Amino acid sequence: MPYRAPLKDFRFLFDKIVGLDKVAATDRYAEATPDVVDQILTEAGRMCEEVLAPLNWPGDRNPARLENGVVRTSPGFDEGYKAISEGGWVGMASDPEYGGMGLPMTVATAVNEMMSAACLSLQLCPMLSQGQIEALEHHASDELKALYLPKLTSGEWSGTMNLTEPQAGSDVGALRTKAEPNGDGTYKISGQKIYITWGDADFLPNVVHLVLARLPDAAPGTKGISLFLVPKFLPTEDGQPGERNGLRVVSLEEKMGIHGSPTAVMEYDNAKGWLVGTEHKGMAAMFTMMNNARLGVGVQGIGVGERAYQHALAYALDRTQGKAGGSGTIVEHADVRRMLTHMKADLFAARSISLMNAVAIDMATATGEASWKARAALLTPITKAFGTDVGNAVAHEGVQVHGGMGFVEETGAAQFSRDARITPIYEGTNGIQAMDLVARKMMDGGEAAFALIDELEKTAEAARSTHEDLAQKVWDAIQALRETTEWLVDQDMQSRFAGAVPYLRGFARVLGGVTHLKAAVEGESGRKALATFYIDRLLPEHEAHFAHARGGDEGLYLLTLDDLAAA
Incomplete structure (x- = not known):
């Protein structure tokens, strides 16, 4: 079943439900006129349908693998990533000063949903870069911004987030990775990180890691954590990848889903890094990236759910069984109709909430008003948790619509369920999102x-x-x-x-x-x-x-x- 971008839904939501016109009325986003937004949605939708969507099944069947220290990516992912980067889709919402489009987050969120639906495993790569770009825009020195942001924004280089360690999952304060000053403004980073999404790839000339680590005088817990930028290759004076840094991919995880996305165990051995922000304030800088990612992950759930729904609907329209209704296809059966309608209704609700969240982020950025910042903060855990819960429920129901054939891999229904399952877990489990909502x-x-x-x-x-x-x-x-x-x-x-x-x-x-x-x-x-x-x-x-x-x-x-x- 080919993927079809839900452009009609996005246009309706922008115009009638979430109020994109408020965003476009600000000086910051005055160029986001209806015509411009429509053109962007159309072009992004075409790329997702024609270039990315055909990569989803091959990426599942041919996972990323580690071969002689090189991460070999799934067939076609290099060309898919090239389409994303050359189209400017990595830097959609990024600062134009460094090559970004400067679009509203609301528009970027719609595009990210479509890319997630088309091929979640590949979309994870630009999503992580987008989060790193935002963190650097807010917290990095001017020198780091000038060197790294143009490369990340264009998609020439990619970015990652390194928080988790074997003994420090949700309890980030338990991390042990060390940072020691070199005396020249740089630091030696040593330690191991796990679950590093797109920790490396054979089609990327450089990968830039944001790594949480402790300085020698660090206090216990999260108050003693600093954030460091650690590239795979140290840039030369002209900004090109130079000497190999002291880091490597130890192994790739064998996962339930998102097989095309390499999830790495990373080892840092006196790797050279640069401080981002101020000492011992790394969590504040990383939260900038994590909040971006939490909206993005909520949208990933919705995207996979949309693809699973379209797949199930196509099957129900084609599968003949029984004598219900006039067509004889299972879409006329009451319970199948109930499942499909439930799926569609929940996807609309989740998509609406994610775009409400994005509008609040845009209004906070454009106006600086505390009320919009509070609104964005409130909606972020709801978007992440509800969007991913809906994505899982819809993908699960999609298997059920297929009946026995849903349990057979060749139909593709099972992949959506396997891929969606990670989304309530990473970037803060949905239980943690709920605790954040009722506490912070x-x-x-x-x-x-x-x-x-x-x-x-x-x-x-x-x-x-x-x-x-x-x-x-x-x-x-x-x-x-x-x-x-x-x-x-x-x-x-x-x-x-x-x-x-x-x-x-x-x-x-x-x-x-x-x-x-x-x-x-x-x-x-x-x-x-x-x-x-x-x-x-x-x-x-x-x-x-x-x-x-x-x-x-x-x-x-x-x-x-x-x-x-x-x-």
Whole structure:
């Protein structure tokens, strides 16, 4: 089944749901006119359909491999990456001073979703570079910016993120990688990092690693971590790759999915590096990259889900079985129709939330207003967790639509499920996203959340004149969100954490209900039909999620460890 970029959905969302016009009205993004945005979407969609999508299956069948110290990439990935870099898609949202397009993050997010749907394994390479570019733009010295940003922005070189170590996963503060001053402004970096996405590739002349490490006088925990830029090849005076640095790929992980993406174990042995930002403030700089990546990973989940949905729909339209309906194909069966409609409704909700998030980022960048920064921060963990949960659920359901053939690799349905499974795990597990939402993002006493809830109420109220029944159901769900948020901010952290995941899921369900309601008001009959399905059948899940959240930690530890282990 060929991939088709969902350009109609993006245009509708930009124009009617998320308000891209607000972004284009700012001085910063005045060039993002509707005509320009439409041209960009069209060109990116064409590349994804014609160049990247055909690489997805070969990348799964022919994984990246380590051969005599060289990372050999999947067939066609070199040409696919060339299309991405030469099209300027790596630096879409990057600073024009260093060769970027300077486009809104909202537009870049749409393009990243399409690239993820087309070939997630390959899209991971430019996504990591995009995060590194943003981190360097905000925290690097002028000298580092001038040398590295043009190469990264053009896609000539790629970037990675090095946090995790064998003993330090989510607990980043436990890392042991060392950095020692050389006395000339550079540092010797030594240690091992794991799970390094696109740690190397045979078609890249240089790979630039951002590495978290400890200086000799570092304090314990995250407060003692610094960030360093460590290239594979040390640039010469004219900026070309020169002497090989003291780092290497030890091995590549054999993974459940994303086989075309080389996931490396990296070893640093007195590798030469440069400090990014200030000493012992590495986590602040890395979080700039991680927040970018969390939005990107949420979109990856949506992209894989979209590809899985299209694949399942095509199969259902073609597979003949039974006598349901007039066509005799399984798409006429009630349960198959339920699965497909559920998939489409959830994808629309998740896509809407991701673009709301991106608009908030753009408005914060363009205006500097604290309220937009708070909105962007609030929506980031929701985007990441809900987008990847939806991607997994849709890919899982896609296998089910295929029936027994979904369990057979040659249909391709299983690959989407295997590929999507990583997205709720990396860049901070979805449990960590939920904890971030109820802790760090509620340090303001819920002010940002209540400001968003106020806006959701206004949307529901405005829809009453034309869609009273749907608007009332959404209004009731918003009130449940408000009441649960009021309860949450009065709890201690243990109670918040115990109900964090269901709270985030309920929050996302309500956001999805509001965006579907707006679509029913603004769109044609098909939009209303999809909104009615979501609001009547999926939105009620918020009640169970919020009831679970309000349970806090009461009774959570009544089951002893012996009870848990009992057969």
